Amino acid sequence: MKKLTYFPGCSAHGTSEEFDSTLKLVLKTLDVELEDIPDWNCCGATSAHVMTENLAYALPMRNLVLAEKLENTTMGIACASCYQRMKVTKVHMDENPELAKRINTTVVEEGTYKGTVDVKSMLQYFYEDIGVETIREKVTKSLAGLKVACYYGCLLTRPKDITKFDSPEYPVSMDQICEALGATATEFDYKTECCGASFSISNTEVVINLSGQVLAMAKESGAHAIVVACPLCQSNLDMRQPDIEKHQGVKYDIPVFYITQLMALAFGYPAGELKFPKHIVPVEGALANIGKILPVPEKVKKPIKAVEAESEDK
Amino acid sequence: MITLGTQGKNTFLDDVNIKSGANVLECYQCGKCVGTCPVSQYMDFPPREIMQMIKLGLRNECYMANSHWFCLTCSACSGRCPREIDIPAVMEAVRHLAINENYVNDSKKVKEIRKFHDIFLDMIKRYGRNYELRMMAEFNIRTRNLFKDMHLAPKALLKGKIPLGVKPLKSAKAIKRMFAIAEKLEKNK
Known part of the structure; x- marks a missing residue:
């Protein structure tokens, strides 16, 4: 059994509770035990780095220091925003020991930062540490017939020097996982466009506009559903969808799943355990496609391959 | 100049x-x-x-x-x-x-964006974590726009999307101290 230090993030107890609970189901099947960071705090998300430099580093550093006290070498993070703040802090601290020492000694009192724990998003953990083939082996109920647009958003693969994962422009890790589950990943050009993020509350019109474009492109790609691995993307695309439809005068009716919900479904967990009633846009229509035989495409689609990493250090 | x-x-x-x-x-x-x-x-x-x-x-x-x-x-x-x-x-x-350097852009949009970040940080300072419902409610109160997003509230609450409870961290005091020091450092720059 593998062990993994787990950072759920604040929204796991709120808007993205279904991400957290289905993630735990999936990891049970994959034989991974989660170890929570005791008394973790908010990473500061969007706001800390917008307003102040010290807190932007100090808040994640406290979590990193607490994580180092556990034995595991990797910390898996569910929320994409938490992942990025934690990873940015880790990379900047490791590059600049002087800054690390200054923040550590003046603002973080929980212990000495050593930089021994690696930070990964759960998507990255599935892709790199578990592997697509292992995921394929665990599938008991294929999702064949379901066409999905995999939406990564800004934070899971960018900036590439920080995340060092997949492609910043056209990532494929989630597509490959979805195909391993039996689903078909559509060719979707808005994979890494921004959904409007935290402007959801303070500047809703921006989210209506940006998320509206993502929905339109997903629909155009022929997808029955969108798949995400970020709570903020999910809530912007799902909860704001009725507003977007009203604004654009278009009916999308496209549910937004967390990748872990689809994984759990394909691993044989009953739909009743996957928190589908929490979705604002009903999921039944999209899930009804599972098992239907897709029309044979005119052109044979090439299998999705990973784009060669651009960084020179590989 | x-x-x-x-x-x-x-x-x-x-x-x-x-x-x-x-x-x-x-x-x-x-x-x-x-x-x-x-x-x-x-x-x-x-x-x-x-x-x-x-x-x-x-x-x-x-x-x-x-x-x-x-x-x-x-x-x-x-x-x-x-x-x-x-x-x-x-x-x-x-x-x-x-x-x-205390430059303030007082356009409505920027004020609202800034207020959102202030409230977000305030939540962390008080509880160590963020509580979405409370944050949204405070944003509406502090921007004097009480009914913003109210049409989403019944559905979101009914579906248990947004929890009502607020439970501070065990080490909430440590977070408060962290904020106090960080604020002092920013001021002394």
Whole structure:
């Protein structure tokens, strides 16, 4: 059994509770035990780095220091925003020991930062540490017939020097996982466009506009559903969808799943355990496609391959 | 007034470069960042113009622009920048300098964005974590817009999307101390 230090993030107890609970189901099947960071705090998300430099580093550093006290070498993070703040802090601290020492000694009192724990998003953990083939082996109920647009958003693969994962422009890790589950990943050009993020509350019109474009492109790609691995993307695309439809005068009716919900479904967990009633846009229509035989495409689609990493250090 | 020479002290360009770790002089004004930026249409000056304004030393104009408040740090621009400039870091540097030097853009939009961040940080300071419902309620109260998003509330609450409870961290005091020190450090800069 593998062990993994787990950072759920604040929204796991709120808007993205279904991400957290289905993630735990999936990891049970994959034989991974989660170890929570005791008394973790908010990473500061969007706001800390917008307003102040010290807190932007100090808040994640406290979590990193607490994580180092556990034995595991990797910390898996569910929320994409938490992942990025934690990873940015880790990379900047490791590059600049002087800054690390200054923040550590003046603002973080929980212990000495050593930089021994690696930070990964759960998507990255599935892709790199578990592997697509292992995921394929665990599938008991294929999702064949379901066409999905995999939406990564800004934070899971960018900036590439920080995340060092997949492609910043056209990532494929989630597509490959979805195909391993039996689903078909559509060719979707808005994979890494921004959904409007935290402007959801303070500047809703921006989210209506940006998320509206993502929905339109997903629909155009022929997808029955969108798949995400970020709570903020999910809530912007799902909860704001009725507003977007009203604004654009278009009916999308496209549910937004967390990748872990689809994984759990394909691993044989009953739909009743996957928190589908929490979705604002009903999921039944999209899930009804599972098992239907897709029309044979005119052109044979090439299998999705990973784009060669651009960084020179590989 | 445009200041180009150093006259013994840091120019605006120096300040931004030191704070961001980027070199704004590298920018050759291709405009790829503007085409990439998802929010450039909301900005007073899109990223390319901000870069040029920094080179020209237009400190006040940069501080007062809404551009750095609209930047979502999505890093799409820096990924495509042929000069590999960390543009979000530049935007952040301008914003931090403007905050530290008490420049206030009092347009309605910027005020609301700023208020959101203030409330968010306030939540962390008080509880150690963020509680979405409370944050949204406070945002509505503090921006005097009580009914914003109220149409979403019944559905979201019914579906258990947003929990009502607030449970502070065990080490909430440690977080409060962290905030106190950080605030002191920002002031002394």
